[in-house]
Amino acid sequence: MASATATAKADPAGREPEDDAAPRRSRFRFGGSRLGGFILALNLLSLLILFGGALALNEWNRGLVQARQESLTVQAELLANVLGELGISRGIPSPELDPYEASAWLRDNFVPQGQRVRLYDINGLPLIDSYQVTENIPGEPLPAARPAGSPPPAGMEKRAARQQALTRESDRQVQAEVERALAGEPQATVRRNEEGERVVSVSLPIRHVRQVLGVLTLEAGNVDEILAAQRSALVPFALVALGVNLLASLLLHLFVARPILRLSAAADQVKLQRARAISLPDLEERRDEIGDLARSLESMTDTLSTRMDAIERFAADVSHEIKNPLTSIRSALETLPLVKTDDQRDRLTALLQQDVRRLDRLITDISNASRLDAELSRDRPRPVDMNRLIADIVGVYETTAKPGDIPVVLATTETTMRVMGRDGPLGQVVRNLIDNARSFSPAGGAVAVTLQDVEDDLPVRIRVEDDGPGVPPDNLETVFERFYTSRPKGAAFGSNSGLGLSIVRQIVEAHGGRVWAENRKDEAGQVVGASFEVALPGVGRRP
Structure with a gap:
């Protein structure tokens, strides 16, 4: 038996055929996407840095306020016990605090830097304020004296009105805190002072045995400074997160945006017929989605180029095949007026009929062949x-x-x-x-x-x-x-x-x-x- 001749197209590179429908597999992929896992890791890293810094700052805030309250409570309890037990009182059997003795004792034994102590009697009236019995006077230096008759600086009235409002609000909060302490309930709060600064305040009742003699209020006003320092500590976290995001953006630009732009430019070259196929070897060697896209585009454009060449050859063959019967028909029609016998006319007529049938069959088969690709791609x-x-x-x-x-x-x-x-x-x-x-x-x-x-x-x-x-x-x-x-x-x-x-x-x-x-x-x-x-x-x- 003679050997058969197969018509299946061989792979020009001699490689084993690959299943185009099977997904390309590689390690270290997230959800089937290697590049997606890389992008996800970078974004999660920057977010974790930010979240870690924010959580650390919140914990510092809460811990700082709580620690200051505990420290002030211990100090206030010690002072209240000393004032109640060391006889700094008079008016037995109805004892009451001696403001002069108490002031002298507080001034000589307890005036710490950055803290403020106040003493109130049984009626809630202020007896002692450490800012008044020491040389430590809060506030800012006074401005230089202006010439007589000159108008006040712009905004001075607004600042004065704001200062008065802050003072009234601070006095109201302190008074409410003292009243609750006089009722026998120790108080630990965070509020604003006369300068608008946040302070940690502790108010404890001063007792002589079971008798409430007054209220001791202890404040620490450096909370905002410490919190500002903690916020400053967050800046490195933010800078690191910003750097990671910038690096991620740069990598995405280098490894995603620029290759896609190159593929787009190569596709434009094909569209403008300056090239027949996309060929970017450096992208085709990549093992991620960009490499898959480059290889797919190259394969697609190569297939389109092959199809265009086949269409051109088909058009040339069709033109050649149609010209043959048309030439025969034209020659027969030119000869028909010159014939003299019926036999010759019948022979020319039969020839014309054969050429017409041939042309009809040819056009029908060409139409079927041209529709074949569309039918194969359209039908499921x-x-x-x-x-x-x-x-x-x-x-x-x-x-x-x-x-x-x-x-x-x-x-x-x-x-x-x-x-x-x-x-x-x-x-x-x-x-x-x-x-x-x-x-x-x-x-x-x-x-x-x-x-x-x-x-x-x-x-x-x-x-x-x-x-x-x-x-x-x-x-x-x-x-x-x-x-x-x-x-x-x-x-x-x-x-x-x-x-x-x-x-x-x-x-x-x-x-x-x-x-x-x-x-x-x-x-x-x-x-x-x-x-x-x-x-x-x-x-x-x-x-």
Whole structure:
């Protein structure tokens, strides 16, 4: 048996075919995206830095206020116990605090820097203020004296009014705190003083045995300074987070934005026809989504370029094939007025009819071939029962057969053969092969259609055999080229366009199969016909 010639396109690089539908896999990916994991890690790092700094600052704020309150409470309890137990009182049996003795004792024993102590009697009236019994006077230096009669500086009245409001509000809060302490309830609060600064205040009742003699209020006013220092401590965290974000932005620009811009510029070059395909080797070597995109765009543009070349060649072939019958028709029409006999006129008329039929068949096949790509891309593949499809097609030939037509004989396997594809184009493959075989079969011959199941990567095999003269060995591959025709003697002129087998190969390869031709020989080695075999991938085979 002569060797078969396969028409499946080989990989030019000699590599194993890859499944384009399978996702590319690599390690260190987040949700299937390596670049997405990189971006997520950088963003989370900057956010964690900010959150860590903010949480640390809040803890410092709460801890600072609580620590100051505890410290002031211990100091106030010590002072209150001393004032109540060391006899700094008079008026027995109704003791009361001696403001002079208490002032002298506080001045000599307790006037710490940054703290303020106040003493109130049983009626809530102020007795002692450490700012009044020491030389430590809060506030800012007084401005220089202005000349007599000059207007006050702008904003002085507003500042004075604001100062008065702050003083009134501070006195109201202190008075409320003292009243609650006189009722026997120790107080620890955070409020604003006369300068608008936040202070931690502790007010405790002074007792002599069980008798409440007054209230001791102790304040610490450096809370805002400490909190400002803590806020300043947050600045390094913010700067580090800003640096990380800037670095992330730079990396995203270098590794994402710029490559995409390069791909866009390369696509514009293809659009402007300055290049036939995108080729960026440095991007194609990347193992992330940008590399996938570059390889996909290169493959897409290369496919488009190949398709454009095929369309150009197809247009050139169509133009050449159409010119032949048109030239013949024009020549016959120019000769027709010159003929003198009816016999010559009949011969020219018959020639014109043949050329018109040839042109009609040619245009019909060209139209079918041009619509084939759109049909293959538009129809959704689905399982096709090849046993039923081939049986229906052969049944149509048997039903429409006329006396003298070449019969079509079917032999199928009992195994149900299914192909994932489109029934319309697959049916066209079978019809084109049968029509081609019938056109070569002599009178009294037959066309045999066989459906087999073989153990192979392409298990579904369709074979169409005829009893014709066979195919020249040198043309076993060229018979699948467009507009190739080699008709036997006696065949009707213009009955074939040379596109049937080309369409067969295009449909079969679109379904992942291959088709080839070979000659049938007898025991003596003589060619007794041609055989065309189609191999397709099968799905869901069952006996």
